[in-house]
Amino acid sequence: MPWFKNLIKISKTITNQSSSYKSITPLASPLLAQFLQFTKQYSTNDHVVGLEATKSDQKPRIVVLGSGWAGCRLMKDIDTNIYDVVCVSPRNHMVFTPLLASTCVGTLEFRSVAEPIGRIQPAVSTQPASYFFLANCNAIDFDNHMIQCQTVTEGVETLEPWKFNVSYDKLVIASGAHALTFGIKGxxxxxxxxxxxxxxxxxxxxxxxxxxxxxxxxxxxxxxxxxxxxxxxxxxxxxxxxxxxxxxxxxxxxxxxxxxxxxxxxxxxxxxxxxxxxxxxxxxxxxxxxxxxxxxxxxxxxxxxxxxxxxxxxxxxxxxxxxxxxxxxxGPSPFVNSLDIPKAKGRIGIDEWLRVPSVQDVYSIGDCSGFLESTGRQVLPALAQVAERQGKYLASLLNKVGKEGGGHANCAQNINLGDPFVYKHLGSMATIGRYKALVDLRESKVSSFFFTSIFLFFLLRWCLDRALTYFNHTPSYLLLISPTSINIE
Amino acid sequence: MPWFKNLIKISKTITNQSSSYKSITPLASPLLAQFLQFTKQYSTNDHVVGLEATKSDQKPRIVVLGSGWAGCRLMKDIDTNIYDVVCVSPRNHMVFTPLLASTCVGTLEFRSVAEPIGRIQPAVSTQPASYFFLANCNAIDFDNHMIQCQTVTEGVETLEPWKFNVSYDKLVIASGAHALTFGIKGxxxxxxxxxxxxxxxxxxxxxxxxxxxxxxxxxxxxxxxxxxxxxxxxxxxxxxxxxxxxxxxxxxxxxxxxxxxxxxxxxxxxxxxxxxxxxxxxxxxxxxxxxxxxxxxxxxxxxxxxxxxxxxxxxxxxxxxxxxxxxxxxGPSPFVNSLDIPKAKGRIGIDEWLRVPSVQDVYSIGDCSGFLESTGRQVLPALAQVAERQGKYLASLLNKVGKEGGGHANCAQNINLGDPFVYKHLGSMATIGRYKALVDLRESKVSSFFFTSIFLFFLLRWCLDRALTYFNHTPSYLLLISPTSINIE
The missing domain is CATH 3.50.50.60 (FAD/NAD(P)-binding domain)
Structure with missing residues (x-):
């Protein structure tokens, strides 16, 4: 069976690579574990499954972990004439999180708050060496500029999840945070x-x-x-x-x-x-x-x-x-916890240019990262606003580095990175139903353009949803669509 | 615990009623079965859970099984000044089945092909004695004008499914058919x-x-x-x-x-x-x-x-x-197979007025019913067109019966039902992609109004979907939204 052959091939690769990984998460499938055990004794270095390191005559490769505010803003702005982009995420779309609450009761439709990665950065589905991989990153081999991933195959009964490697020239960790439960049972x-x-x-x-x-x-x-x-x-x-x-x-x-x-x-x-x-x-x-x-x-x-x-x-x-x-x-995700690099309040420690200073060519943005104490800066709050601005800044920094010939691995040491990242808080907003919202501009140092944009965006989508609902005569929030909706029997 | 008390109360009822049911399907929950066994010895006739028979000074009650083309068209046209309507179905919406194929690849949105029951017949959610029950009908006690139902609680971890009874003055079985697999394994x-x-x-x-x-x-x-x-x-x-x-x-x-x-x-x-x-x-x-x-x-x-x-x-x-x-x-569903009444090609046998002639006040329409041989008519094909026309006819027949004082159970014997149901085939239609469709009007005896309506309906929804997609920049058919879309870990 083809998938069986695949497993053998993949498991060989893993055993060859695993020694240099700083962390290996436990295998999801006992079957796969069995194969691994079996192939350990017979493994040879004949073939690596995944994307190998780019050569100097190829475009350098940026690997982005995650598809949230930070990663998506970065991918949107990356110059694909300079770089190939590979996004690794278990979610093929970005979620416009501040509007998620409105979708629960049908004020907004689900699709109004989600955007496919392929539309944010079309290169991943059209360019020959750019990709979106539906997978989790399990471990990073910083020394060899390589990540180890495992596919998300839940829902496909004929495939066991498999592992593969992706070599990077630049790695951007934007894998987000996890919901806190404070260890409360249940x-x-x-x-x-x-x-x-x-x-x-x-x-x-x-x-x-x-x-x-x-x-x-x-x-x-x-x-x-x-x-x-x-x-x-x-x-x-x-x-x-x-x-x-x-x-x-x-x-x-x-x-x-x-x-x-x-x-x-x-x-x-x-x-x-x-x-x-x-x-x-x-x-x-x-x-x-x-x-x-x-x-x-x-x-x-x-x-x-x-x-x-x-x-x-x-x-x-x-x-x-x-x-x-x-x-x-x-709070920090298990993946971030598993990384053996300096942390800032449990998050990946970064410097003023959003680099992970202890390793080469690795950057981290969004909720998973925080300024190291040595920078003398505060760890920024886990807000879409911060993530989005970091993504934008880092894209422009990486484009600059690429233009100046520092795109490939270990080539950016002597390039001037320009001004460090500075975060300007534009204020906070929260809706409280009945078309009322709170806007806190105490710390805002710029005009209200940001809020006006968000408000207009919100209003436009709301109007369109209402219009469709009206013409359609179908407010979908009244539909209970689930496998329980079976025929009478 | 409240749900525990409920189970006891309900199970008592069932044991008191079960002897007169023509068929009892096996219980879904072993726990419930255990309670039943336990309470059998102690059951008394103190309380019946469900809707009791209507009194002569109350509105008569029509119970509709199913929420497909037939049942929904019937409910839409029923005069709620004459009748209370109770719909029992495991699905809280009607599906516009001919357009379902178009939703799989995003030509149409899911909500464009579904309509909540509460919008088709608002009485079920607003009138004090009309209801929609999310449940399956398990058995019918034709002699006592009563059905036995079981709730659909899949997805609610704190509730075991429970049974309840609903007395009817008129019963309309429109529970549809089941997909045929011809017993092919897998x-x-x-x-x-x-x-x-x-x-x-x-x-x-x-x-x-x-x-x-x-x-x-x-x-x-x-x-x-x-x-x-x-x-x-x-x-x-x-x-x-x-x-x-x-x-x-x-x-x-x-x-x-x-x-x-x-x-x-x-x-x-x-x-x-x-x-x-x-x-x-x-x-x-x-x-x-x-x-x-x-x-x-x-x-x-x-x-x-x-x-x-x-x-x-x-x-x-x-x-x-x-x-x-x-x-x-x-083909016929297990529920229809379980009913001990005369059948026509496996379906519930009906006469020219869509009545089940062997019992009082019971009608059947749509894919689950077929003309008895004694009527000298062919069993009609399982088409939305047939179901919709039968629903319309039966609503008008029942409204007439109700107006003439025959709404309550066992009161319609002497009422003239008017003309029997006659089916006129308006032709068949199938789309084959690329905006092409086949229309077969060989047997059509009327104008093309029906097809024009369907086409315009289709076109309007399509245009609206496209418009929203365009403004939204989010073709939802590219979103993979499932519990696998978890955060990287």
């Missing part, structure tokens, strides 16, 4: 995060399912209240935005379309400290009033344990729930 | 059908995943060809339409956006007899030529066995595939 199992489009889809599906099931005979009053209790943990911008959107949905759509159960649905927002703690005091008070007015119950509490049908707070209170959305910030 | 496990929106989503997801994985280093030439071989089994309108859409997608999008693998992707349509056998000869020849011209390989063959990565034909030929779509027509 969060990963029972709560839904709000970081990817499939999270938003899951939230929409659960909400609709609970609305419908609570209307079926045989559900007690108590159970109905539990099913329709939506709990949001975390009072940051995402949690507040989602609570606002949800209360809008209840006031408008549930009252109109789920009239039988409209008095049972409630939203509770649990936060250990203040909501929107990074915002100005007056804005916080305003947000609190607005949320309370639209029916969101604000609870100050510390979650101790999450069970399938209830949360237990540290003071012993039980909070039964039907939908639990977890949004308590982000 | 079809249910490895092939995807094309009857629901989630099937179309699954096809789109598999296609994109295969396109992306075949571009990753480590895939052999042979494996690449297999991954990108799309096989369609069944040369009826659905199979032909899907093949046409797919070849369009390859010629346009794959060549543009997946340039690295464009020479590896192929479409094969396997049919045991002629394609589009119900169409006129000249149209068949035209369709064959068009499909061949756009690169679809037509193979006459009989599938004997489906394995995860290849099909084995009856002549021993192996056909490796990456995507397999199965579309060989429909």
């Amino acid at each position: 969060v990963n199992e029972h709560a839904t995060f709000l970081r990817e489009v499939h999270h938003a889809q899951e939230i929409r599906r659960k909400l609709l399912l609970n609305l419908m099931l609570s209307d079926v005979p045989g559900v007690s009053e108590e159970e109905k209240r539990r099913l329709l209790h939506c709990v949001v943990v975390g009072g940051g911008p995402t949690g507040v935005e989602f609570s606002g959107e949800l209360s809008d949905f209840i006031l408008k759509d549930v009252h109109q379309r789920y009239a039988h159960v409209k008095d049972y649905i409630h939203v509770t927002l649990i936060e250990a400290n203040e909501i929107l703690s990074s915002f100005d005091d007056r804005l916080r008070v305003y947000a609190t009033n607005q949320l309370t007015k639209s029916g969101v119950r604000l609870v100050r509490g510390l979650v101790q344990h999450v069970q399938p049908d209830k949360i237990i707070l540290s003071d012993g209170t039980n909070v039964p729930y039907g939908l639990l959305v977890w949004s308590t910030g982000v | 079809v249910n496990e490895h092939a995807t059908f094309l009857r629901e929106v989630h099937h179309a989503q699954e096809i789109r997801r598999k296609l994109l995943l295969n396109l992306m994985l075949s571009d990753v280093p480590g895939v052999s030439e042979e494996e690449k060809r297999r991954l990108l071989h799309c096989v369609v089994v069944g040369g009826g309108p659905t199979g032909v339409e899907f093949s046409g859409e797919l070849s369009d997608f390859i010629l346009k999008d794959v060549h543009q956006r997946y340039a690295h693998v464009k020479d590896y992707i192929h479409v094969t349509l396997i049919e045991a007899n002629e394609i589009l056998s119900s169409f006129d000869d000249r149209l068949r020849v035209y369709a064959t030529n068009q499909l061949t011209k756009s690169g679809v390989r037509l193979v006459r063959g009989l599938v004997q066995h489906v394995q995860p990565d290849k099909i084995i034909l009856s002549d021993g030929t192996n056909v490796p595939y990456g995507l397999l779509v199965w579309s060989t027509g429909v």
Whole structure:
């Protein structure tokens, strides 16, 4: 069988390479592990699966890990006349994260907040030596300028995930951060995060399912209240935005379309400290009033344990729930933790030019990186705003390096990199439903162009979604599309 | 725990009722079965969970099983001043099936081909005694005018499915048909059908995943060809339409956006007899030529066995595939098979007024029903056209009966039902990609108004989809949104 042959070929490669990797994650498949064990004894250095190092007469290769704000902005601006671009990510699209909360209840459509990588940088699908690989990077061999990846084959029953190598001239680590759970039991199992489009889809599906099931005979009053209790943990911008959107949905759509159960649905927002703690005091008070007015119950509490049908707070209170959305910030991912390089607050340590100074030709941007103490700078907050600006800066830096002949591996030592990266905070924004938003410009040093752009973008997409919904007569947020929608039998 | 209490309460009910049911399907949950066993010994007739029979001073209740063309058209036209409507279906929306093939490759958006029940008949979500229940009907107690249902709780981890009863004054069975597999091994496990929106989503997801994985280093030439071989089994309108859409997608999008693998992707349509056998000869020849011209390989063959990565034909030929779509027509569902009433070719036998003559106040429409031999009429084909017309006819018949005071159970014996149902075939239509369609009007006895309407509807939705896509810069058919799109780790 062809896939069998492939495994043999690939596993040979891995055994030849593995000794020089700084970290190797455990293999997903026991079958593959078995082959590895088997081939270890017979491996020869006949063939490396993957992209080999570029030659001096070829374009240098930039490898980008991740497809978030940082990586995508970088890829968008990279000059593909100078570089070939290879993106390695388990997600083939970028998510416009600040608008994700609006998709859960149908204010926006899912596709309005996602953009395929092939459209952000068409070279990856059209240029002969540029690629997008649907895979995770497992390890980096900094000495040999090479990464080891493993494909994401979930959903393809005939393929086991396989490993391959990609040599780089420049490596940009923009692999993002992971949702924090503070080690609280049950969060990963029972709560839904709000970081990817499939999270938003899951939230929409659960909400609709609970609305419908609570209307079926045989559900007690108590159970109905539990099913329709939506709990949001975390009072940051995402949690507040989602609570606002949800209360809008209840006031408008549930009252109109789920009239039988409209008095049972409630939203509770649990936060250990203040909501929107990074915002100005007056804005916080305003947000609190607005949320309370639209029916969101604000609870100050510390979650101790999450069970399938209830949360237990540290003071012993039980909070039964039907939908639990977890949004308590982000922290370093296991991949970043596994890298044996200097860190800054757990993130990949970088210098003023966004380089990883301990190794050659490696850069890191976005939520996964932070300024080293030696730079005398603060670690920047994990915001789309920071990531986007870093991506833009680094693309221009790498284009400059490439133009001056430093594109290939180990060739940029003597090139002047120009001005270091400087971050100017343009302010913060959070919507709180009912077409209201908070804009905090305290630290802003530039004009409001950034916010005007975001607002116009938001407005245009919203109008288009509404227009289509109107003509279509199909608000898709009312559709429950899942494998359970089978025919009667 | 509340759900525990519920189970006890419900299971009591079931044991009290079960003796009079003509068929009881096996319980999905062993836990529930255990409770049933336990409560059998202690059951008393204290409480029935569900909707009890209506009283003479209340509106009579129409119960509709299913949410397809027949059931939805009926519900749309039912006079809710006369009747309360209760719809029982595992799907909360109607699917515009003839356009489903177009959604697989993004010609149309998913939401353009689905309509929530609550918008087709708003009474189910707003009137106090009308409902939509997300459930399957398991059994019918014709003598006592009552159905037994079981909720669909897949996706809700805190709820076991539970049973409930609904009494009816009029029952309309419109639960549709099941995809035929002719008992061929491996079809249910490895092939995807094309009857629901989630099937179309699954096809789109598999296609994109295969396109992306075949571009990753480590895939052999042979494996690449297999991954990108799309096989369609069944040369009826659905199979032909899907093949046409797919070849369009390859010629346009794959060549543009997946340039690295464009020479590896192929479409094969396997049919045991002629394609589009119900169409006129000249149209068949035209369709064959068009499909061949756009690169679809037509193979006459009989599938004997489906394995995860290849099909084995009856002549021993192996056909490796990456995507397999199965579309060989429909037959009676297990639910219809379980009903102990006279059948017509396996379907529920009906008379000229669409009644099930052996029992009182029961009607059946759409793919699940067929004229009894005693009517001297042919069993009508399983077409949206038939179902829609039957739904319309029956709604008007039931409205008439209700107006004349025959709405309640066992009250319609002496009411003149008016003219029997007469089916006029308006012709058949099938698209074959590249904006081409076949229209067979041989048996048509009316004007082309029907087709003009369908065409305009199709055109309008297509234009809107394109417009949104253009403004949005996001063709969603390029997004791979699935739980595999996790962050790099």
